[in-house]
Structure formats: C-alpha cells, structure tokens
Amino acid sequence: MRPPPALGDLRAPHFILHTSPTGLPPLSTPTISQRTSHGTTGAVLPGPRTTRALCYQGPALPGPPTTRAPHYQDPVLPGPHTTRTLHYQGPALPEPHTTRAPHYQDPALPGPRTTRAPHYQGPALPGPRTTRAPHYQGPALPEPHTTRALHYQGPPLPGPRTTRAPHYQGPVLPGPHTTRAPYYQSPVLPGPCTTRAPHYQGPNTTRAPYYQSPVLLGPCTTRAPYYQGPVLPEPCATRALHYQSPALPGPRTTRAPHYQDPALPGPHTTRAPYYQDPTLPEPHTTRALHYQGPTLPEPHTTRALHYQGPALPGPRTTRAPHYQDPALPGPHTTRAPYYQDPALPGPRTTRAPYYQGPVLPGPRTTRAPTLPGPHTTSAERFSPPDYFPAMAEVLSEAVGFEQPKVELHVHLDGAIRVQTILDVAKRRGVPLPADTVEGMTQIIIVQEPATLTEFLGKFAEYMHVIAGDREAIKRIAYEFVEDKAKEGVVYVEVRYSPHFLANTQVEPIPWDQEEGDVSPDDVVRLVNEGLKEGEKAFNVQARSILCCMRHMPNWSMTVVELCKKYRREGVVAIDLAGDESLNTDAQSGHRLAYEEAVLSGIHRTVHAGEVGPPSVVKEAVEVLKAERIGHGYRTLEDPALYKQLLDQKMHFEVCPISSKFTGACDPDFTKHPVIRFREDKANYSLNTDDPLIFNSTLNLDYLTAQQHMGFTQEEFQRLNICAAESCFLPEEEKKALLTKLYEAYGMQKSTGF
Numbered sequence: 158m159r160p161p162p163a164l165g166d167l168r169a170p171h172f173i174l175h176t177s178p179t180g181l182p183p184l185s186t187p188t189i190s191q192r193t194s195h196g197t198t199g200a201v202l203p204g205p206r207t208t209r210a211l212c213y214q215g216p217a218l219p220g221p222p223t224t225r226a227p228h229y230q231d232p233v234l235p236g237p238h239t240t241r242t243l244h245y246q247g248p249a250l251p252e253p254h255t256t257r258a259p260h261y262q263d264p265a266l267p268g269p270r271t272t273r274a275p276h277y278q279g280p281a282l283p284g285p286r287t288t289r290a291p292h293y294q295g296p297a298l299p300e301p302h303t304t305r306a307l308h309y310q311g312p313p314l315p316g317p318r319t320t321r322a323p324h325y326q327g328p329v330l331p332g333p334h335t336t337r338a339p340y341y342q343s344p345v346l347p348g349p350c351t352t353r354a355p356h357y358q359g360p361n362t363t364r365a366p367y368y369q370s371p372v373l374l375g376p377c378t379t380r381a382p383y384y385q386g387p388v389l390p391e392p393c394a395t396r397a398l399h400y401q402s403p404a405l406p407g408p409r410t411t412r413a414p415h416y417q418d419p420a421l422p423g424p425h426t427t428r429a430p431y432y433q434d435p436t437l438p439e440p441h442t443t444r445a446l447h448y449q450g451p452t453l454p455e456p457h458t459t460r461a462l463h464y465q466g467p468a469l470p471g472p473r474t475t476r477a478p479h480y481q482d483p484a485l486p487g488p489h490t491t492r493a494p495y496y497q498d499p500a501l502p503g504p505r506t507t508r509a510p511y512y513q514g515p516v517l518p519g520p521r522t523t524r525a526p527t528l529p530g531p532h533t534t535s536a537e538r539f540s541p542p543d544y545f546p547a548m549a550e551v552l553s554e555a556v557g558f559e560q561p562k563v564e565l566h567v568h569l570d571g572a573i574r575v576q577t578i579l580d581v582a583k584r585r586g587v588p589l590p591a592d593t594v595e596g597m598t599q600i601i602i603v604q605e606p607a608t609l610t611e612f613l614g615k616f617a618e619y620m621h622v623i624a625g626d627r628e629a630i631k632r633i634a635y636e637f638v639e640d641k642a643k644e645g646v647v648y649v650e651v652r653y654s655p656h657f658l659a660n661t662q663v664e665p666i667p668w669d670q671e672e673g674d675v676s677p678d679d680v681v682r683l684v685n686e687g688l689k690e691g692e693k694a695f696n697v698q699a700r701s702i703l704c705c706m707r708h709m710p711n712w713s714m715t716v717v718e719l720c721k722k723y724r725r726e727g728v729v730a731i732d733l734a735g736d737e738s739l740n741t742d743a744q745s746g747h748r749l750a751y752e753e754a755v756l757s758g759i760h761r762t763v764h765a766g767e768v769g770p771p772s773v774v775k776e777a778v779e780v781l782k783a784e785r786i787g788h789g790y791r792t793l794e795d796p797a798l799y800k801q802l803l804d805q806k807m808h809f810e811v812c813p814i815s816s817k818f819t820g821a822c823d824p825d826f827t828k829h830p831v832i833r834f835r836e837d838k839a840n841y842s843l844n845t846d847d848p849l850i851f852n853s854t855l856n857l858d859y860l861t862a863q864q865h866m867g868f869t870q871e872e873f874q875r876l877n878i879c880a881a882e883s884c885f886l887p888e889e890e891k892k893a894l895l896t897k898l899y900e901a902y903g904m905q906k907s908t909g910f
C-alpha cells in the first residue's frame with residue numbers, strides 16, 4: 158500500500174495556498190485557487206458531500222457525487238455509496254458498506270465483513286474470516302483459527318497447532334504442542350520428545366543446546382550439553398562427558414572422572430581417577446591413585462605410591478614413600494625420603510643432595526650441599542634437570558633478580574603452604590596420608606617431569622582439605638600475599654577456579670566433598686578479603702583472575718558473571734585453565750562466557766599452547782579474544798602465528814619450572830622457548846604457576862633463567878616492565894606501577910619493548 162502523501166506532496170503545482178503574512182498557514186480555512194496547467198482558475202465544486210479532490214484524476218466514480226477530498230479520514234461517513242479516496246489503490250472492495258479510507262485505523266468498525274485498514278495493528282479480531290496480517294507471507298494457513306499477525310509476540314495461543322513463533326523457520330514439527338519459539342529456554346518441558354532447540358541439528362536428543370537444567374525427566378533424554386562422544390548404548394548409558402557423580406545407578410556406570418576409555422572390560426571396572434592404563438587384568442584391578450611403577454607380580458601386591466602405613470607383612474613390601482627404584486637389593490630397603498640416586502655407595506647412607514632434615518646417625522650420611530667434608534655435594538655440581546624438585550630451598554639463598562617483580566601467572570590453589578593444609582586438615586578432622594610438612598610435600602610435589610594430566614591430578618591430594626572451608630580460603634589468599642612479598646613481588650595477579658573451592662552451587666561438587674554452604678560466589682568474596690588484608694599487611698598489590706576450567710564449560714557463564722560482579726573488588730580478568738588436551742567444543746560455554754567478557758569489558762587470558770598445539774593458541778586469540786596467553790610455548794611451531802603475535806605484542810605468561818614438570822617443554826632448559834622469546838624481544842613475563850606442586854619459588858624461576866638460559870639483569874628488568882605493561886590494572890594504576898618499576902630500576906621511562 159502506498160503511504161499517505163506528505164504534506165508537501167499535497168501542494169501540487171496546480172495550487173497556491175494563500176498563507177498569512179507571517180508565512181505560517183492561516184488558522185482559518187485557506188482560500189484555494191485552482192489553476193489549471195493552462196493557468197485557468199477552477200470553481201469550488203458544488204453540492205453536498207461532493208468535495209472532489211482538487212486533483213482527482215481517477216476514473217469516474219459511480220453514483221451521486223460522492224468523492225471526498227484526498228486524505229479525508231473522517232470515519233463517520235453516513236450512508237451507502239460513500240467515499241473512495243483519491244489515492245486508494247487497495248483491492249476491489251465488495252459492496253456495500255465496505256469502503257474505508259486507506260489509513261483508517263478505528264478498530265470499532267461494526268458488523269461482519271469489515272475489512273480492516275492495511276496497517277491495522279489493534280487487538281485480535283474476533284470471529285471467523287478475520288483479516289490476515291497485511292504483510293503475512295507464510296504458507297497458507299488452514300482454517301480456522303489460524304491467522305495471526307506476522308509479528309505476534311503475545312503469550313502462547315491456546316489450541317492445537319496454532320502458535321508459531323514469530324520468526325520460526327524450522328522444519329515442520331510433528332505432533333501437537335511441538336512448536337517452541339526460537340530461544341525458548343524454559344527448563345520445565347513436559348513429556349518426552351518435546352523441545353527441539355532452534356539450532357539443533359543432531360538426532361533425537363531432546364534438549365536445547367544450552368539447556369542446563371539438572372532435572373531431566375524420563376529415560377534416554379539426558380545428554381550433557383556439548384556431549385559429542387560416541388553413541389552410548391541405552392538405557393542408563395548416557396552420561397555427560399564430565400559427569401562425576403559417584404551415585405550413578407545401574408551396572409557399568411561409574412567411570413572415574415576424566416575417564417575416557419570406553420573399552421573397559423567387565424563389570425566393576427571403576428578405575429582410579431586419572432588411571433589411564435586399560436591393560437590391567439580383571440578383576441580387582443584398581444591400582445593406587447598415581448601408581449606408575451612396573452607391573453607388580455601376584456595379586457594383591459599393589460601398594461600405593463605414597464603408602465606410609467604400618468609395616469606390611471612379607472618380604473620386600475614396604476617401600477619408602479616415593480621409592481621408584483625397583484632394583485634395590487634385600488629386604489628393608491627403605492631409603493631416605495628424597496633419595497633418587499641409586500648410584501651412591503654404601504648401605505643406608507644416601508641422602509638426597511639437598512636433604513635438610515634432622516641429622517641422621519652414622520657416617521657419611523646427611524650432608525647439606527654446601528657443607529664441608531667428605532662426600533658433600535655443592536649445589537653447582539647438580540644439574541637442575543636432575544634435582545629441581547629439591548633445589549628450591551637450597552638455592553633460595555642465591556637470588557636471580559633482586560629488584561621488584563611483577564607476577565601475572567600463578568594459581569592460588571597451586572600456591573598454598575603445606576603447613577596450612579596440615580593445619581586445616583587437623584582442624585576439620587580430614588585424614589591425610591602424611592602429617593608432617595616434609596611428608597606431605599613429597600606427596601604433593603611432582604618429582605619428575607610428567608604430563609599435564611598427571612600434574613593436574615596432584616590437586617586432588619589436598620584440595621578437599623581447603624575447599625568449602627571459609628577460614629581456609631581466606632587464609633590461603635592472605636598467606637599468598639605474604640609469600641609474594643617475601644619474593645620481592647610488588648604486583649601480582651593470582652588466579653583460581655571459584656568452583657574448585659566451593660561445595661555448593663557447583664555441579665558436580667568437586668573433590669568428593671559433601672555438599673556444604675560455600676558457593677563459588679562466597680569463594681570469590683573470601684579470596685577478595687584475604688587478598689585485601691594481605692595487601693595492607695605486606696605492601697603488595699594483589700588482583701585476581703577467575704578461571705573457567707576446560708572440562709567444565711557449563712561453569713563458565715557463572716565465572717564471567719562473578720568477574721563482572723566483583724570487578725570493583727579486585728577481580729580483573731577471566732582465564733581458561735585445565736587440561737588443554739581435552740577437546741572442548743568451539744560452541745561451548747567458554748566461548749559464550751568470553752563473548753560476555755568482551756561485551757562487559759572484562760580482561761581475558763587463556764591457557765593455550767602449553768601442551769596443546771598452536772591451533773589452541775589461535776583459537777584463544779581469534780575466538781576467545783585473549784589479550785594474554787598462558788604459557789603459549791607451542792606457538793613457535795606455527796611461524797606465521799608466532800609472527801602475528803609478536804607483531805601485535807601479545808603477552809606470553811611463561812612459567813619455566815612449571816613447563817618442565819608438566820612435560821610442556823623439553824626438560825633441558827637450554828632449549829626452552831623463552832630463549833627464543835627473549836631473542837625476539839617478545840612481550841613475556843616469568844612466573845611460578847604452581848609453586849606448591851613444583852616445590853619452587855619465583856626466585857627459582859629467575860635463577861633457572863639466569864643459570865641455564867643466560868638471562869641478564871637487563872632482560873629481567875625488561876620482562877618485568879613488559880609484565881607491568883600487560884597487566885590488567887586500569888590505565889592509571891598501571892602507569893603508577895610502571896613508574897615504581899622505572900624508579901626501582903633507575904631507568905628512564907620508556908616501554909619495555
């Protein structure tokens with residue numbers, strides 16, 4: 158339908174509208190002079206109801222003089238044979254009683270067959286044979302009760318097959334009650350086989366892609382969001398990929414968390430968490446948690462790696478904690494706790510090179526590395542690849558870089574004091590496999606270069622002690638700041654997963670905890686408090702980063718919401734941590750969370766290229782819009798990507814000691830990727846990552862760079878300035894931090910690049 162002409166259009170060239178001297182139209186009816194194109198003036202048309210439009214040029218109208226002026230909109234035209242407006246171009250209207258002006262919008266038209274104006278937008282029209290919405294272009298709707306305006310958005314319409322969501326374009330859905338508006342997300346879908354998510358493309362799995370309600374009804378329905386595994390046999394077989402509840406009903410259902418081998422034979426095949434060797438003979442094959450030794454002969458011989466219980470009966474059974482050399486001769490061969498060198502002479506004499514425990518009786522026994530006398534071992538004689546886990550304390554007297562430092566990549570839950578774990582365990586009555594700092598340390602730390610997955614398993618040794626305990630959570634944050642102060646750190650960004658420290662409002666509840674009352678939100682508040690008090694007490698600036706976990710995409714939206722909620726209380730960014738070797742879906746909750754972070758101005762870092770290929774780094778940058786990369790070592794395998802990131806000054810959060818023990822990098826530090834970063838003047842920092850688990854300190858990372866990679870004091874200064882430039886503080890605070898560093902380093906202001 159043509160729109161009504163604008164006022165200007167009405168002033169056809171044939172007419173002169175006499176206006177007032179003010180130039181404004183007069184209040185009284187103007188005199189209209191008609192001029193023909195030949196310049197003649199026409200007369201006012203005579204008769205009642207006879208106003209012909211001044212420029213009416215349509216066909217001769219039937220009947221007595223009926224034409225009203227163009228744009229006439231008075232609805233109260235009396236009688237039949239009434240007005241055809243000047244520009245009416247609608248369909249032929251059936252006579253009689255039908256004609257209304259084109260823009261007529263009064264809903265109160267009486268009687269049946271009341272053709273509504275083309276732009277009619279009033280309430281639903283009563284009765285049958287009602288008007289189709291003017292722009293309706295959908296398929297022919299069957300009568301009756303079918304016509305709804307194209308943009309109808311009201312509540313669900315009653316009756317079968319009536320409600321079609323306004324923009325619904327999916328395939329025809331079978332059966333009654335099937336149509337749901339796109340974006341429909343109500344969790345209370347009744348009955349089976351109902352909702353099809355708007356973008357759903359798979360077979361038969363009835364849940365919207367982001368559907369996350371735990372109260373799934375009926376069998377065969379539960380597919381975890383993002384589940385992409387093989388088709389699971391029905392029934393009771395469908396479990397979310399990361400499902401961790403131990404309470405699964407039915408046989409063959411319990412799988413260790415992260416268990417990914419579907420081929421376990423027989424029933425009762427629960428494997429220890431992280432157990433990945435499918436070749437254990439049936440039955441009773443559960444091996445101790447982190448057992449990695451050689452196959453043990455006979456049944457019932459498996460001893461946990463960290464077994465510290467009473468002496469076991471039978472010969473050669475009791476092994477010292479961490480004992481890993483099966484070739485020790487004779488019975489009773491327990492070695493000292495740090496023993497790792499089988500080549501030392503003499504019985505029962507060998508101590509680890511950095512043994513600092515109580516003095517042991519007997520000759521040639523315990524020697525601290527710097528002690529004089531025979532058989533003493535100086536620190537220099539030991540190459541770090543062999544002795545790193547035990548080096549931390551010994552080398553702590555040597556200082557790699559004594560000036561103020563910035564640390565950007567350290568996990569709060571990987572930086573807890575062992576003493577604190579023991580204290581909290583005692584207070585809460587949580588049993589631990591050791592009750593001394595030394596014993597517990599040896600259980601927690603990674604002794605040898607391992608895999609990232611094995612390393613992540615270490616958190617299970619102690620997280621259940623701290624998680625869900627308000628006092629402990631606040632305490633670890635506070636003590637963390639104190640530890641950083643001792644390391645000469647002036648600014649730190651510490652990260653953690655709020656979910657991993659919670660025991661309610663987290664699904665599944667981690668670390669086999671009972672449900673409690675500490676939610677992820679509570680965790681963030683407690684950490685904020687601990688950090689704030691630590692800042693005041695120790696004069697260190699501490700901010701936090703909240704971690705999403707790779708294997709838990711459905712936690713991520715909560716993480717970003719917590720970042721937003723607590724951005725003014727010290728939370729500066731979002732991270733994605735965990736096992737990069739897990740194949741997470743690009744459509745996952747992480748992606749949505751990072752989109753939200755971008756929209757809300759939350760800073761973003763992502764663990765990528767630590768053990769994962771360069772494609773993970775690429776995804777972090779391009780999809781998740783990461784501003785920093787956690788680790789990023791494997792970026793070097795894609796020269797084009799590396800060049801791009803160099804050009805854009807992407808910051809790499811490098812963690813040297815961590816990279817050795819997680820198996821991310823060659824244990825030979827002289828081949829470490831950070832050497833290339835340094836040569837290319839890349840933007841990177843040095844960090845501890847998880848000093849508890851690596852038994853390390855920030856100083857040890859600097860020493861490693863200095864002693865094995867040739868780092869100079871100037872490079873340490875440069876990389877710390879890079880770290881400050883790339884920190885997630887607001888600009889003003891960042892400037893203040895940079896000024897502090899420049900002053901401490903005695904430098905002129907410039908960027909570190």
Ligand SMILES: O=c1[nH]cnc2c1ncn2[C@H]1C[C@H](O)[C@@H](CO)O1
Nearest residue numbers: 568570652653654704734735764847
């Ligand atoms: O180096 C790491 N790579 C990937 N994930 C890690 C690393 N260190 C710690 N995490 C995980 C384990 C922690 O529980 C979690 C949150 O701090 O982040």
